[in-house]
Each structure stands twice: as C-alpha cells, then as structure tokens.
Amino acid sequence: MQLHKRDLVDAATAILDNFGIADLTMRRLARELSVSPGALYWHFANKQELLGAVSDRILEPLGDPPGDWQDRITNTCCALRDALLSHTDGSELVSASFAAGQSRTMADLVGRLATAARDAGVAESDAELAARTVIYYVLGFTADEQSRLQWDAAGATLPEEQSVLTSEPSRRFAFGLGLLIGGLTVHSAGVVPPAAT
Amino acid sequence: MQLHKRDLVDAATAILDNFGIADLTMRRLARELSVSPGALYWHFANKQELLGAVSDRILEPLGDPPGDWQDRITNTCCALRDALLSHTDGSELVSASFAAGQSRTMADLVGRLATAARDAGVAESDAELAARTVIYYVLGFTADEQSRLQWDAAGATLPEEQSVLTSEPSRRFAFGLGLLIGGLTVHSAGVVPPAAT
DNA sequence: ACCTGAACACCGTTCAAGT
C-alpha cells in the first residue's frame, strides 16, 4: 500500500521511543517500513525535514494556555518539558530541529512567548529575544535532565539517595523559570539591564 | 615524527576554522595529518573526547574575571561568546561537548558562575542550576547568532538594512543577560519564584 | 505519481600485525 508522510512520522517516532535518536536513520526507517531508502526522499526533501516533522509530532500535546503572562509562560514551559520527557532523546531531537528552523511548532511557541513578553512590558524589538531566552532555558535544562534520567535508567538504580542534580527536578525547573520571570518582572518595573562588553 | 595530542587538536581546530564542524571527521583529520584513521585512537579514546579537547582549546582565552558577582557573570558570558564566535561553528561544537560533559573548561565555568550565583544570594542547592541557566542562554543565543552570521556570509550580503534578528547583536546579547542578572537580583531580594506544575 | 536498485562518497571504531 501507499506510503504517506504520516506513516513515516509514525514509524520514525516509534524508532525514537524504542531505540533513541542514534538509531533514527533514514536507512533504518526505510527498513522498518520495508521500503527502499530512496523512497523516503519522495516524501521529505532530506533528513532534517523529516526530523522537523517528528519534532512537531512530539510537540502536538502543547496547547495555547490562557491566563496572565506569567501563567502563560509557566504553563507553556511545563508543557514543553513534559512533551520532551515523553520521548527518548526528545529534547535532543527538538533542540536540533529548533536550531535548524525545521519545527513549525517551535516557531509558534516563540511567537506566543514573545506576546507574553510584550505583555510583561518588553519592547517589541526585544520580545522575540526574551521568548528565545526562555526556550534556551527549557531546552537546556530538559536536555540535561533527560540525559541524566536515561543514564540512570541504563545503569545502577540508586533507589533513594540521588545526586543533587537529579533530585526534585520539577522544583529545580521552576526555580530557573522563576529567575527568568523575575527578570522580566523587574524589567517591566523600569530597571535597565547592565551593559555588556 | 611522533604525533602528540597537541598536534591533533591543532589540526582539528584548523579544519574547524576553514571548513566547519561537518568536515571535522576522524578520517579527514587523519588524512590531514598523513596518518591512518586508527592512529588517532591511540591518543583519544573516541571522537567525543577529541571534540572536548578542541572545545577546551577554543575556550583557552577565557580568564577568571574579578569584580562583584554581576561583573563576573557579565564578563564571563561576553568572553565566552567572543571565544565561540572566533571559530566556525564554535557554539555548536562547544554546546555538544558541554552536553556530553567532555569540556573541562565548561565545567570550570559552571563552578565560577555558581560561585557568583551564591554571592548573589542563591542557595547552595540552586547555585549550579543558576550557573547552568546562564550558560544555556549564552550557548543558545550564540548558536543562533552564529548560524545567522554564517548564513549571511555565504549568501547575499545585504549591506545596510539587516533583519531585526541580526542587528546590534551585542546590545541584544546584553539584554538577555540583563534579564538573568535581574532575575538573580530580585531573587536575592527575597522574592520567591512562582511554582511550576 | 511513487518507488526500486544500485551506486557515490563517505562515516566511527576495532584490532591483529608490524616497528
């Protein structure tokens, strides 16, 4: 039967979940679909584009949260982190797609967070940067968290006494987020950030 | 003559600067050194370790700045950005080495920034996370900046009217940094960050 | 329109064997 983009993304997501990003290759995907490697290039121009589609699939659960700007930032970031943690190497994959500009959903997220930043009093010219700064944090934090989680899951499972770096990750995630929201709050209060260089 | 670690890192850095990270392969490096690919594995256990050494080379210019905690964070971040921008794909390479825990210098940087965070009033248990949050920002911002710079350098050179995203990058860098320093400042003033999840 | 087969130009890593 005919191959559709959806089928490729389904199978790619399954490989990701079961074997991780290192095994998510075009050839492996073709093998899984019982198809020649070249067939994939009828549906996607290249691997980057395919990975972008998988990223968007991973980010499908993200909604458009209501509330004031603080709530919207907090909810968006928590939902993003949850989505990334739901798939093996999720943060690594989405980080790469984001950097390559291949994820529609990440672009939308930047837009929404920029709106929240404007509502916080950030100037139009800096709103997107503020949005991206928040995203850098979520992607960086979650990549760290996930690599430690997956390393622990593979190795010895220290049952109670975990490292300070793996303990209470949600509380820690909120701390860093609070730093950024606090920064936006003082910014809107009229404090000028110190000059760099 | 004998091959030393230094020679490998020299040659690897030259490939990076002249051709970018995609061309920095073990086989290419061996060819450049007129040596068999296997020879490299006498000096480095694997590619990750070699890339870690290149990252440390790139970060060599970084000093240990004096001053109050705000100055130390600002100067460290600006020096880090400068070092990354001095080498083709510098931020991509160092980001990867940092994520893989292969750069001694990045580990040192986390330590120094954590000390600054403690001086800002951050609790011992959160100081390293605050340090990492600052680093996520610098790496994320600079990766973005560098990819746009390198894309512009390759394509059409729009001489005057640049996109809002590539204009005045240093001012924009300082803005995001100010957000984080502002967040640390209000934190030390006793404001509790809002809970996430 | 959609896919196969086969090729092109590569990878990272290992390891017996040489000097």
Place this chain on the structure above:
DNA sequence: ACCTGAACACCGTTCAAGT
C-alpha cells in the same frame, strides 16, 4: 609505545529506470 592496513558495520543522498 605508537602506528598501519584492513576490515566491520554502517551512513545520507541521488537518480535512471521501472510500474
């Protein structure tokens, strides 16, 4: 101690040719 040669097990991408 340090390196070669050769192999192992792969990659992403292209493209004439088939249906």
